[in-house]
Amino acid sequence: MEQTDxxxxxRLVLLLIAGIPVTMILAASWLWYFVVEGDLDLVGMIxxxxxxxxxxxxxxxxxxxxxxxxxxxxxxxxSEQEPRWILVVPSPGPTCDExxxxxxxxxxxxxxxxxxxxxxxxxxxxxDTAVEETALAVDAxxxxxxxxxxxxxxxxRDHRGLRVxxxxxxxxxxxxxxxxxxxxxxxxVDPAGWLMMSYDDSDDYRDVISDLKFLLKNSSS
Numbered sequence: 001m002e003q004t005d006x007x008x009x010x011r012l013v014l015l016l017i018a019g020i021p022v023t024m025i026l027a028a029s030w031l032w033y034f035v036v037e038g039d040l041d042l043v044g045m046i047x048x049x050x051x052x053x054x055x056x057x058x059x060x061x062x063x064x065x066x067x068x069x070x071x072x073x074x075x076x077x078x079s080e081q082e083p084r085w086i087l088v089v090p091s092p093g094p095t096c097d098e099x100x101x102x103x104x105x106x107x108x109x110x111x112x113x114x115x116x117x118x119x120x121x122x123x124x125x126x127x128d129t130a131v132e133e134t135a136l137a138v139d140a141x142x143x144x145x146x147x148x149x150x151x152x153x154x155x156x157r158d159h160r161g162l163r164v165x166x167x168x169x170x171x172x173x174x175x176x177x178x179x180x181x182x183x184x185x186x187x188x189v190d191p192a193g194w195l196m197m198s199y200d201d202s203d204d205y206r207d208v209i210s211d212l213k214f215l216l217k218n219s220s221s
Contacts (some may be wrong), residue, residue, distance in 0.1 A: 051211050
């Protein structure tokens with residue numbers, strides 16, 4: 001009798017142990033669903049130390065029809081050799097103006113300033129107009145460098161490693177509505193492709209670096 005009770009207890013313990021991961025996964029999925037749908041302000045409930053502005057609910061880049069620099073469709077999760085946090089500079093229309101060039105420069109400098117964490121971060125330029133059809137409308141570069149012939153040359157020369165992505169005008173507006181209020185807006189995308197935080201010219205670069213260090217410290221990607 002005692003042996004039977006011990007066996008039953010052992011089975012119960014094993015079932016409990018096996019059930020813990022499943023329960024955690026289901027609970028996490030449930031929470032994330034309601035956060036994405038905007039029905040649960042998880043960040044507001046637990047507090048946050050971020051300096052940027054949270055995008056609520058977050059937007060998934062794969063919900064837009066993204067294409068690479070060759071015009072081929074991509075899926076965000078399949079387009080990176082390894083997951084990275086991505087600094088995204090959106091630029092609408094056929095002109096990369098001073099705000100566009102300044103954001104390219106700023107995100108490049110922030111990326112470089114991350115030092116040993118450099119490889120855990122990437123950068124992307126997203127536009128509804130092909131780079132070769134986009135004019136570089138600036139009188140001088142933010143770093144004082146020599147003026148390139150066009151935007152294509154600027155990206156190839158001064159922004160190596162920057163991913164160039166295209167998207168239709170409607171999807172562009174859906175992904176980046178904050179640009180209509182402030183053309184200096186740019187974004188942070190998590191390794192899963194969720195556009196989850198925005199920044200603009202009111203944010204100090206040191207605050208952005210602080211956010212990135214916090215996120216990298218508390219994530220596996």
